[in-house]
Amino acid sequence: MSEMKKDNRTQNSIEVNFDGLVGPTHHYAGLAFGNMASLKYAFQDSHPKAAALQGLDKMQLLMQLGLTQAILPPHERPNLTLLRNLGFEGSDIHILTQAKKNASALFYACYSSSSMWTANAATISPSCDSRDGRLHITPANLVSHFHRSLETEMTYHLLKRLFNDDTKFMLHPPLPSHLAFADEGAANHNRLCIQYSDPGLEIFVYGRSGFEINQNKPNLYPARQTLEASQAVARRHQLKTSACLFVKQNPRVIDKGVFHNDVISVMNENVFLSHELAFESADELYQAIQEKVAFPIYFLTIQEKDLSVKDAVESYLFNSQLVTLPNGSMALIAPVECREIPSAFKVLHKILEEDNPIQHLHFVDCRESMRNGGGPACLRLRVVLTEAEQKAVPTEVFLNEKRCQELRDWVEHFYRDRITGEDLLDPLLIEESHAALDALTKILNLGSIYSFQTS
Numbered sequence: 326m327s328e329m330k331k332d333n334r335t336q337n338s339i340e341v342n343f344d345g346l347v348g349p350t351h352h353y354a355g356l357a358f359g360n361m362a363s364l365k366y367a368f369q370d371s372h373p374k375a376a377a378l379q380g381l382d383k384m385q386l387l388m389q390l391g392l393t394q395a396i397l398p399p400h401e402r403p404n405l406t407l408l409r410n411l412g413f414e415g416s417d418i419h420i421l422t423q424a425k426k427n428a429s430a431l432f433y434a435c436y437s438s439s440s441m442w443t444a445n446a447a448t449i450s451p452s453c454d455s456r457d458g459r460l461h462i463t464p465a466n467l468v469s470h471f472h473r474s475l476e477t478e479m480t481y482h483l484l485k486r487l488f489n490d491d492t493k494f495m496l497h498p499p500l501p502s503h504l505a506f507a508d509e510g511a512a513n514h515n516r517l518c519i520q521y522s523d524p525g526l527e528i529f530v531y532g533r534s535g536f537e538i539n540q541n542k543p544n545l546y547p548a549r550q551t552l553e554a555s556q557a558v559a560r561r562h563q564l565k566t567s568a569c570l571f572v573k574q575n576p577r578v579i580d581k582g583v584f585h586n587d588v589i590s591v592m593n594e595n596v597f598l599s600h601e602l603a604f605e606s607a608d609e610l611y612q613a614i615q616e617k618v619a620f621p622i623y624f625l626t627i628q629e630k631d632l633s634v635k636d637a638v639e640s641y642l643f644n645s646q647l648v649t650l651p652n653g654s655m656a657l658i659a660p661v662e663c664r665e666i667p668s669a670f671k672v673l674h675k676i677l678e679e680d681n682p683i684q685h686l687h688f689v690d691c692r693e694s695m696r697n698g699g700g701p702a703c704l705r706l707r708v709v710l711t712e713a714e715q716k717a718v719p720t721e722v723f724l725n726e727k728r729c730q731e732l733r734d735w736v737e738h739f740y741r742d743r744i745t746g747e748d749l750l751d752p753l754l755i756e757e758s759h760a761a762l763d764a765l766t767k768i769l770n771l772g773s774i775y776s777f778q779t780s
Contacts, residue, residue: 337712338451338522340649341393342705343722344384345441346732347376348399349761350754352744353697354433356472359546361582361638363698374740376693378733380441380704383658383689385729390687391651393715394724396732397706398765400440400479401775402758403749407435407475418752425750430471436749437472442699443706444587445473445510446480450562451709452493453524454516459495460714461562462488465510466499469549474502486771490717497561500554505535508554511706512585515592519620521649521709526617527564529555530586530604532574541605543579570613573605582638587702589637593647593655596682598625600637623681632672640669644700647683656685660700664688721770731768739764
């Protein structure tokens with residue numbers, strides 16, 4: 326067994342959840358092939374104000390539980406720069422009208438709301454895991470879906486603004502924009518450790534090889550993450566070979582809507598909660614983990630007979646946030662859909678009754694996000710920070726009760742209650758969105774980060 330013992334460099338580290346704020350143009354366009362909820366709710370009316378407030382409610386709950394919460398701002402939408410770069414000309418509304426008429430896929434892509442799912446923003450390795458003692462960040466290229474690939478450049482610049490101390494942080498550029506290196510960020514990355522402060526075992530989950538011709542792949546939906554992307558991130562982050570594992574998703578569950586690993590498994594410190602069908606070879610994975618770590622792991626494996634993959638996808642049980650509370654116990658932050666689906670509700674209470682660190686269960690309403698295909702865990706990027714690293718991040722992005730109220734007031738002032746398909750061609754929506762984002766950058770003291778702003 327490898328020795329993963331405490332490292333004095335990173336004592337008093339905490340895990341910070343960086344949640345994505347839902348933007349003022351939040352809507353449903355069914356852009357994510359393989360994501361069941363995204364396809365099911367395509368083109369239905371959305372509720373941006375409710376969506377943003379639901380996200381803030383979840384963040385505030387985490388704060389009330391004693392956890393540190395931060396935010397990432399929405400991306401600018403519609404992405405008019407994209408449409409201009411693709412040859413559309415004229416006023417903003419003329420460009421949008423022509424795009425909707427002649428290239429509707431581009432029109433809906435430029436309005437995509439998906440940047441709110443910051444679990445896909447990047448892969449993060451804490452400083453206690455890397456050989457150079459810095460926290461390493463690789464923004465995801467998200468090339469498997471066009472609308473998501475549009476997030477990469479803005480994500481890089483946002484992360485550069487937040488993690489700008491080169492002595493503490495190493496921000497890498499995204500991997501090459503090629504399907505062989507398709508990278509979906511932290512949604513396919515997990516970490517096991519004794520405590521957040523300790524060196525851990527980083528587990529990279531992939532769906533396919535980018536180069537192998539004869540391989541076991543899904544038949545219906547794309548396997549988004551490649552082995553080659555995961556391996557490249559591990560090398561960049563200066564992770565020891567002994568502290569990494571690369572494990573393949575079960576292609577059959579990808580065909581059932583498990584487009585990311587965080588739809589079918591979740592880890593936190595020494596707890597590994599997963600569905601029995603999550604991986605191509607779960608037994609080999611469990612054995613490999615036990616060979617690499619010198620501390621006990623709680624393997625909480627949910628059987629298909631207790632929770633079908635179908636119910637797992639509909640409930641997003643495994644997309645619950647699994648967090649460690651200040652007293653050392655753990656809590657599951659589960660979507661309310663888990664309370665409404667009998668098999669999921671029963672499994673959650675069975676977990677609470679068994680001998681493991683999970684002692685608390687909280688349900689959150691994030692239905693607006695769920696209908697677009699993202700649950701509680703999709704909305705957050707987990708970042709383990711030392712005390713010194715926390716101080717190097719701009720304080721304004723960390724939430725407190727005062728800032729939460731300020732953001733609630735901001736949402737109430739700028740966001741629409743409802744958006745229909747016709748509203749996406751309303752010139753006032755663009756003006757409202759720009760005004761909202763401009764005001765937000767002042768609240769968060771981020772300066773001019775959007776293309777419509779002047780420096």
